[in-house]
Amino acid sequence: MLRWYCFGGFRVEADGRELDLALIRPRSRALLRYLAAAGGRAVHREQILDALWPELGRTNAVNSLHVAVSTLRTFLEPGVARGASRYIIRDGPSYRLAIDDPADCDVTAFLEADRAARHAAATGSPAEATRLLRFALHSYTGDLLPEEGPSEWAVADRERYRSRAADAAGLLAELELDSGRPVAATNAARRALELDDHHDAGWRLLIAAQQRAGDHAAAARTRNRYERVLLTLDVAAAHAVLGGRAA
Numbered sequence: 174m175l176r177w178y179c180f181g182g183f184r185v186e187a188d189g190r191e192l193d194l195a196l197i198r199p200r201s202r203a204l205l206r207y208l209a210a211a212g213g214r215a216v217h218r219e220q221i222l223d224a225l226w227p228e229l230g231r232t233n234a235v236n237s238l239h240v241a242v243s244t245l246r247t248f249l250e251p252g253v254a255r256g257a258s259r260y261i262i263r264d265g266p267s268y269r270l271a272i273d274d275p276a277d278c279d280v281t282a283f284l285e286a287d288r289a290a291r292h293a294a295a296t297g298s299p300a301e302a303t304r305l306l307r308f309a310l311h312s313y314t315g316d317l318l319p320e321e322g323p324s325e326w327a328v329a330d331r332e333r334y335r336s337r338a339a340d341a342a343g344l345l346a347e348l349e350l351d352s353g354r355p356v357a358a359t360n361a362a363r364r365a366l367e368l369d370d371h372h373d374a375g376w377r378l379l380i381a382a383q384q385r386a387g388d389h390a391a392a393a394r395t396r397n398r399y400e401r402v403l404l405t406l407d408v409a410a411a412h413a414v415l416g417g418r419a420a
């Protein structure tokens with residue numbers, strides 16, 4: 174059984190043992206990361222070629238893709254017959270990783286838990302939403318595929334997941350506060366701000382949680398920091414937002 178980890182650094186585990194990805198060529202590793210980040214979603218060949226082999230002509234790029242796919246299948250399943258791979262599946266012009274259980278990939282685990290949590294929160298199940306949000310944030314252990322650096326195909330998804338995780342932390346803080354757990358709400362709000370220091374709800378919830386916990390000095394310090402953030406953004410409504418404290 175393979176498990177895929179894309180957040181905070183890419184790795185693959187087979188039955189609990191981490192595979193040595195240094196045994197395969199860099200472009201093959203990049204393809205594996207690309208497919209893993211898609212979380213089992215089929216990706217059209219043209220998207221893969223544009224992302225990983227943009228400098229090559231189409232014929233050479235297609236050949237490189239075929240070689241990389243063959244290399245990965247052999248690496249993941251030594252001795253597998255052509256067309257019999259359990260993990261890298263070709264669906265017509267598209268390729269995907271076979272991820273049957275969302276828990277086998279941190280990307281799918283995060284997305285599924287986050288979606289379910291938002292549904293639970295919207296349908297009046299705050300306890301279930303809280304549980305799911307905690308799990309989602311446990312799955313999100315850092316930026317998506319930091320190995321890819323500023324690669325264009327990775328940057329947009331990296332920012333999207335970071336923003337989504339910050340929103341999940343903000344919603345968790347709100348639920349924790351509503352349930353009378355100001356310390357847990359403080360921790361969740363801080364997580365939101367670690368992910369996005371301009372997360373408006375995170376700042377507001379952190380102040381509210383600190384006040385609810387009776388730590389008024391900490392709430393005042395947080396309010397001052399929030400004020401400085403707003404002013405650096407040149408937010409005209411800072412005065413109203415901060416109840417007259419912004420100048």
